[in-house]
Amino acid sequence: MDFSTWMQSIQQRTEQTLDHLLPAPHLAPQRLHQAMRYAVLGGGKRVRPLLCHAAGLITGASSEHLDIAASAVELIHVYSLVHDDLPCMDDDILRRGKPTCHVEFDEATAMLVGDALQTLAFQTLAEHTLCEPCNDDQRNAQAQEPLEKSAAARQLNMVSLLAHASGSRGMAGGQAIDLAAIDQALTLSELEFMHIHKTGALIRAAVLLGAHCGSNLSSEAIRHLDHYAKIAGLLFQVVDDILDSEADTATLGKTAGKDAAQNKPTYVTLLGLPQAREKAAELHTSARAALADFGTSAQRLIELTDFIGHRKF
Amino acid sequence: MDFSTWMQSIQQRTEQTLDHLLPAPHLAPQRLHQAMRYAVLGGGKRVRPLLCHAAGLITGASSEHLDIAASAVELIHVYSLVHDDLPCMDDDILRRGKPTCHVEFDEATAMLVGDALQTLAFQTLAEHTLCEPCNDDQRNAQAQEPLEKSAAARQLNMVSLLAHASGSRGMAGGQAIDLAAIDQALTLSELEFMHIHKTGALIRAAVLLGAHCGSNLSSEAIRHLDHYAKIAGLLFQVVDDILDSEADTATLGKTAGKDAAQNKPTYVTLLGLPQAREKAAELHTSARAALADFGTSAQRLIELTDFIGHRKF
Numbered sequence: 001m002d003f004s005t006w007m008q009s010i011q012q013r014t015e016q017t018l019d020h021l022l023p024a025p026h027l028a029p030q031r032l033h034q035a036m037r038y039a040v041l042g043g044g045k046r047v048r049p050l051l052c053h054a055a056g057l058i059t060g061a062s063s064e065h066l067d068i069a070a071s072a073v074e075l076i077h078v079y080s081l082v083h084d085d086l087p088c089m090d091d092d093i094l095r096r097g098k099p100t101c102h103v104e105f106d107e108a109t110a111m112l113v114g115d116a117l118q119t120l121a122f123q124t125l126a127e128h129t130l131c132e133p134c135n136d137d138q139r140n141a142q143a144q145e146p147l148e149k150s151a152a153a154r155q156l157n158m159v160s161l162l163a164h165a166s167g168s169r170g171m172a173g174g175q176a177i178d179l180a181a182i183d184q185a186l187t188l189s190e191l192e193f194m195h196i197h198k199t200g201a202l203i204r205a206a207v208l209l210g211a212h213c214g215s216n217l218s219s220e221a222i223r224h225l226d227h228y229a230k231i232a233g234l235l236f237q238v239v240d241d242i243l244d245s246e247a248d249t250a251t252l253g254k255t256a257g258k259d260a261a262q263n264k265p266t267y268v269t270l271l272g273l274p275q276a277r278e279k280a281a282e283l284h285t286s287a288r289a290a291l292a293d294f295g296t297s298a299q300r301l302i303e304l305t306d307f308i309g310h311r312k313f
Numbered sequence: 314m315d316f317s318t319w320m321q322s323i324q325q326r327t328e329q330t331l332d333h334l335l336p337a338p339h340l341a342p343q344r345l346h347q348a349m350r351y352a353v354l355g356g357g358k359r360v361r362p363l364l365c366h367a368a369g370l371i372t373g374a375s376s377e378h379l380d381i382a383a384s385a386v387e388l389i390h391v392y393s394l395v396h397d398d399l400p401c402m403d404d405d406i407l408r409r410g411k412p413t414c415h416v417e418f419d420e421a422t423a424m425l426v427g428d429a430l431q432t433l434a435f436q437t438l439a440e441h442t443l444c445e446p447c448n449d450d451q452r453n454a455q456a457q458e459p460l461e462k463s464a465a466a467r468q469l470n471m472v473s474l475l476a477h478a479s480g481s482r483g484m485a486g487g488q489a490i491d492l493a494a495i496d497q498a499l500t501l502s503e504l505e506f507m508h509i510h511k512t513g514a515l516i517r518a519a520v521l522l523g524a525h526c527g528s529n530l531s532s533e534a535i536r537h538l539d540h541y542a543k544i545a546g547l548l549f550q551v552v553d554d555i556l557d558s559e560a561d562t563a564t565l566g567k568t569a570g571k572d573a574a575q576n577k578p579t580y581v582t583l584l585g586l587p588q589a590r591e592k593a594a595e596l597h598t599s600a601r602a603a604l605a606d607f608g609t610s611a612q613r614l615i616e617l618t619d620f621i622g623h624r625k626f
Contacts, residue, residue, distance in 0.1 A: 023481055032481055032489035083428060088399075088420035107401035111424070112489050115396060115431065116481035122435040123476030126469050152465035156439050159472055163436030168336055168345050168429035176345035176425050 003303040007050060014049040014074060015041065017067040021075075021124055035105045035113045036120075040078050043096030043253070047236065047308065048073045051203060052210035054300040055225065059214025061131070068128040069158065069209040072121045076166050077202060079117035082110050084175065090258070097253035118166070125159050131213050158212055165205035174198025178264070186265040192234065199240075200233030207232070207301075221293070228290035228301070235283040236308050241266040242276050243312070284309035316616040320363060327362040327387060328354065330380040334388075334437055348418045348426045349433075353391050356409030356566070360549065360621065361386045364516060365523035367613040368538065372527025374444070381441040382471070382522040385434045389479050390515060392430035395423050397488065403571070410566035431479070438472050444526050471525055478518035487511025491577070499578040505547065512553075513546030520545070520614075534606070541603035541614070548596040549621050554579040555589050556625070597622035 001009070018040050023033045049070035056066040085092040085100040086107060093103050102110035133151045149157075164170055174197025181194060207229035211217055217225070244259055245268040259266045267276040287305045291298040314322070331353050336346045362383035369379040398405040398413040399420060406416050415423035446464045462470075477483055487510025494507060520542035524530055530538070557572055558581040572579045580589040600618045604611040 027482070029481070029486050029489040029493065031493065032486060036481060079428075083424055086401075086424065088401075088424060108492050109489065111396055111399065111401060112481075112485050112492075115392075115427070116485040118428065118431055119476050119480035119485065123473060123480060126472035126476060150463055150465055152463055152469050155469055156465050156472075159439035159469075160436060163432050163439060167432035167436060168342070168349060168425075169340070172425050172429040172432065173342050173345060176342040176422065179421050179425075180342065180344065 003300070003307070006300060007304075007307070010050050010053045010070075011046045013063065013067055014046045014070055017071045018074065021071055021120065031105070031109060032112055032116065035101055035109050036116060038098075038104060039082050039101045039110075039113050040075065040117065043098065044074075044078070045311075046070075046074060048077055048202060048206040050304055051206040051229070051232070051301070054298075054304045055207040055210035055229075056213050057300050058225070058294050058297045059211050059217055061210065061214030065130050065132075065213040066210055068124060068130055069213050070206070072124045072162060073202060073206045073209060075117050075121035075124065076162065076171070079114040079121070080166075080171055080175070080202075082117070083114040086110060089175070089179070090262070092255055092258065094253070094255050121162065121166075122159060125155070125162060130155050130158055154212065158209055161208060161212070162205050165201040170197055170201035170205075171199075174201065181265055183263050184265070186270070188270055191265050191267065191270060195234060195237045196230065199237050200230060203233035203236060204229040224290055224293055228287055231283055231287040231290060232305060232308060235280060235287055235305070238267045238276055238280045238283060239309065239311060241268045242273065242280065244268075245273065247312075280309060316613070316620070319613060320617075320620070323363050323366045323383075324359045326366075326376065326380055327359045327383055330384045331387065334384055334433065344418065344422060345425055345429065348414055348422050349429060351411075351417060352395050352414045352423075352426050353388065353430065356411065357387075357391070358624075359383075359387060361390055361516060361519040363617055364519040364542070364545070364614070367611075367617045368520040368523035368542075369526050370613050371538070371607050371610045372524050372530055374523065374527030378443050378445075378526040379523055381437060381443055382526050383519070385437045385475060386515060386519045386522060388430050388434035388437065389475065389484070392427040392434070393479075393484055393488070393515075395430070396427040399423060402488075402492070403575070405568055405571065407566070407568050434475065434479075435472060438468070438475060443468050443471055467525065471522055474521060474525070475518050478514040483510055483514035483518075484512075487514065494578055496576050497578070499583070501583055504578050504580065504583060508547060508550045509543065512550050513543060516546035516549060517542040537603055537606055541600055544596055544600040544603060545618060545621065548593060548600055548618070551580045551589060551593045551596060552621065552624060554581045555586065555593065557581075558586065560625075593622060 022037050022040060025034045025037055027033055052070035052073055053063070053066045081095060082101045084090050085095055086102055093100055098104070101113055129151070131151050131154050166172060174194055177194040178198055186194070204226060207225055208222070211222070211225055241259070244266065267279060271279060284305065288302055291302055335350050335353060338347045338350055340346055365383035365386055366376070366379045394408060395414045397403050398408055399415055406413055411417070414426055442464070444464050444467050479485065487507055490507040491511055499507070517539060520538055521535070524535070524538055554572070557579065580592060584592060597618065601615055604615055
C-alpha cells in the first residue's frame with residue numbers, strides 16, 4: 001500500500017471510529033450532540049491519529065486498539081480547537097472550511113461541546129480495550145525480571161499520559177502562554193517553549209499512546225520515540241506558521257494571516273520566511289534521524305514526517 | 314466524633330488534598346495556576362466530597378483513597394461552576410462569596426481554568442491509588458466464583474464512571490438542557506430530567522466512587538446506594554431552589570434570585586414555595602429510607618442527608 005492510500009485508510013478509520021464514539025444526534029440533549037458531531041466529523045487532516053497509528057506499527061499494535069487511542073487524542077484536539085475559536089480566545093469564524101462551532105450554533109453550546117469532548121476522550125480511553133492482555137495469569141514466581149504490568153494498569157498509565165499532555169502543564173498551559181504572548185516580543189526559545197506545550201504535548205501523546213498500544217518498548221526506545229515526537233511537533237508548528245503567512249484562507253480552511261493580524265509571534269515573524277524554511281528543513285532532518293534505530297518498522301512514521309514537512313495545507 | 318466535627322474534618326482533608334493536587338502557583342504558566350487555585354481553594358461546602366467520604370464508610374474504604382476520589386469529583390464540580398459563571402452562560406459575578414474566576418482574572422483564563430481542572434480530575438483518578446490491591450496473586454484456580462477484578466481494572470471503571478457522570482449524557486448534558494430551558498415553560502418531570510443530569514449525575518458519582526474505594530458491594534447494595542444518591546441529588550436541588558428564592562446574596566455567597574431573574578424554571582416557580590418545601594420533606598424521607606439496609610455503616614450518610622435537607626446556605 002502506498003503512503004497516500006495508507007493515509008486515506010487511517011483517516012477513514014478515524015472518521016468511522018469517531019462517528020461510533022460520539023453520541024447519536026437523536027439522543028438528548030440533541031442540540032449538544034449535533035454540535036459535538038459537527039465539530040468533530042467530516043474534516044481535519046487527522047495528523048494526530050496518523051501519528052498514533054504510524055507509531056503503533058513500530059510496536060505491532062492492532063489497528064482496532066490504535067483506532068481507540070487515536071480517536072481519544074483527536075477528541076482532545078478538537079475540544080481545544082472549539083474552545084480556542086471562541087470570542088474570548090482567538091475569536092475565529094472559520095475552521096476546517098466550515099463556520100466555527102460557536103458561529104454555527106452559539107457560544108454557550110460551543111463551550112459545552114469542548115467540555116463534553118474532553119470528557120469523551122477520557123471515557124474512551126477508560127472504557128475500551130487498548131492493548132493485548134499480558135500473561136498476568138501465567139506469572140512465574142521464580143522469574144527475576146519485574147512482572148509485566150497488567151493490561152488495565154497499562155491502560156491507566158495511558159489515561160494519565162493523555163491527561164498530562166492536555167492539562168495545565170501541557171496543551172491548556174500552552175494556550176495560556178499563547179494568550180499572554182499577544183503583543184509581546186518573544187525570544188525564539190520562549191516561542192519554542194509555548195509551542196512545545198500548545199501543540200507539541202498532544203503530538204507527543206499521540207505518538208507515545210500509539211506505541212503503548214503494542215508490545216513493550218525498552219525505555220531507551222521510548223526516549224528515542226519521545227525525542228522524535230518533540231521534534232515532529234515543532235516541525236508541524238514551523239510549517240504551520242509558514243503556511244499561515246503565505247497561503248490563502250480557502251486553501252487553509254481556516255483564517256489565514258491570523259497570527260500576524262493578532263500580533264502573535266510566529267516563527268516567520270521572528271526569523272523571517274527564508275530562515276523559517278531553513279529551520280523547518282533542519283527539524284525535518286532531525287526528526288528522520290531520531291527514527292533511525294527503528295529500521296523498517298518506522299517506515300510509515302518516516303513517510304508521515306515527510307508529509308508533515310512538505311505539506312501545503 | 315459528632316457530625317459537625319466530622320464534616321469539618323472532611324472539609325479540611327479535602328482542602329489539603331486539593332491544595333496538594335493543584336500545581337503550585339509559582340509553576341509556569343503562573344497566571345493559569347494561580348487562577349485554578351483561586352477557583353478551587355478556600356470555599357465551597359464540599360458537599361460532593363462529604364458524600365464520597367460518607368459512602369466510603371459503608372464499604373470500609375480508607376480515608377486516603379477517599380480523599381483522592383472526593384477531590385476528583387470536586388475538581389469536576391468546580392470546573393463546571395467556572396464555566397457556568399462565564400458571560401456566555403449564566404454571566405455571574407459572585408461565587409462562594411468571591412468574584413467569579415473570569416471577573417478576578419479574565420474570560421479566556423477562566424475558560425482554560427475549567428478545561429485544565431477537568432483534565433486534572435481524570436489525571437488524579439488515573440495516577441493515584443484508589444482502592445486496596447485485591448488478592449490477584451492468590452487466585453484459586455478451582456474457585457467457582459468469578460475472579461475479583463484487579464485494583465487497576467476497578468480504577469479504570471472509576472474513571473469511566475466519573476466520565477459518564479460528567480459528559481454530554483450527564484452533567485454537561487444537563488447544562489445544555491438548562492440553557493435550552495430559559496424562557497421555556499417546563500413540566501415538573503422535564504425540570505426533574507434536567508436536574509438529574511445537571512447536578513444529580515455528579516452527586517451520584519460522588520456516592521458511588523466513595524463506595525467503590527472500599528470492599529465490593531453486592532449489585533443489589535449498589536442499586537440501593539444509587540437510588541439513594543439519585544434522591545439525594547434531587548433533594549439538594551429542591552433545597553437549593555428554596556434557598557435561592559428566599560435567602561439573600563450575602564448568606565448564599567452567590568447571587569440570590571438569579572434563576573427567577575433569568576426566567577429559569579425552578580421547583581419554587583413551578584410548585585410554589587409551600588409545595589416545594591413539601592417536596593423537599595418527601596425526598597428527605599425517601600433518601601433516608603433508601604439507606605435502611607446499610608444499618609449503622611450509613612450513619613454519616615444519614616446525618617449528611619439531614620444536613621442537606623435542613624441546610625440554610
